[in-house]
Amino acid sequence: MVAYEQIFEKNRRWVAEMQSSDPDFFEKLARDQTPDYLYIGCSDSRVPANEIMGLEPGEVFVHRNIANLVNNTDLNVLSVINYAIVHLDVKHIIVCGHYNCGGVKAAMTPKDMGILNPWLRNIRDVYRVHHAELDAIADSELRYNKLVELNVLEQATNVIKTATVQKSYMAKGYPVVHGWVFDLHSGVLIDLNIDFKTILNDIRSIYDLTGMLSEHHEDGDF
Numbered sequence: 001m002v003a004y005e006q007i008f009e010k011n012r013r014w015v016a017e018m019q020s021s022d023p024d025f026f027e028k029l030a031r032d033q034t035p036d037y038l039y040i041g042c043s044d045s046r047v048p049a050n051e052i053m054g055l056e057p058g059e060v061f062v063h064r065n066i067a068n069l070v071n072n073t074d075l076n077v078l079s080v081i082n083y084a085i086v087h088l089d090v091k092h093i094i095v096c097g098h099y100n101c102g103g104v105k106a107a108m109t110p111k112d113m114g115i116l117n118p119w120l121r122n123i124r125d126v127y128r129v130h131h132a133e134l135d136a137i138a139d140s141e142l143r144y145n146k147l148v149e150l151n152v153l154e155q156a157t158n159v160i161k162t163a164t165v166q167k168s169y170m171a172k173g174y175p176v177v178h179g180w181v182f183d184l185h186s187g188v189l190i191d192l193n194i195d196f197k198t199i200l201n202d203i204r205s206i207y208d209l210t211g212m213l214s215e216h217h218e219d220g221d222f
């Protein structure tokens with residue numbers, strides 16, 4: 001564990017390291033950001049977005065919350081998605097969950113979690129939608145892992161339900177939405193290979209918002 005007092009010392013060391021490999025690093029960093037990726041992941045301290053993808057500062061736009069949820073009334077995540085698409089022009093949106101997720105574990109536990117109840121209920125809702133598949137898994141650890149994966153699938157689907165994603169994809173052919181899981185035991189990122197185009201086509205009968213284009217709505221629509 002790093003002592004609080006050491007953090008600024010570590011920062012100065014990091015600055016020196018970055019400058020030794022590229023003297024203009026911070027000058028370039030200050031100029032602009034042009035990330036190709038939006039990463040939506042869990043707040044868990046063991047799952048740092050840039051590090052697990054091997055990306056440098058400036059290469060990925062990041063949003064993290066407990067259990068990587070994309071809630072349709074969460075102005076925070078919706079603003080991040082909108083900004084990433086409309087202003088940063090990202091090509092890929094990644095929803096990344098992880099095994100051993102405390103948020104998912106808590107949602108599988110019949111317990112009053114206070115202020116966390118409405119947040120975790122989003123995961124309980126994922127369980128309800130997939131309860132037949134989940135209840136068929138006898139091993140509780142495997143069921144837990146499966147819920148982590150299904151939660152990623154559902155949150156990625158929630159990203160695809162937004163008007164911002166649908167409009168951009170119809171107009172430009174991107175962003176493409178991906179679902180990943182990070183395995184803490186091995187450090188390996190697993191691509192769940194969610195079928196973006198099929199999900200988009202399947203949900204359009206109910207969630208299609210691209211008709212709004214003809215009504216001259218602004219890009220800020222959710």
Ligand code: CO
Pocket residue numbers: 042043044066067068098100101102103104
């Ligand atoms: Co987590």
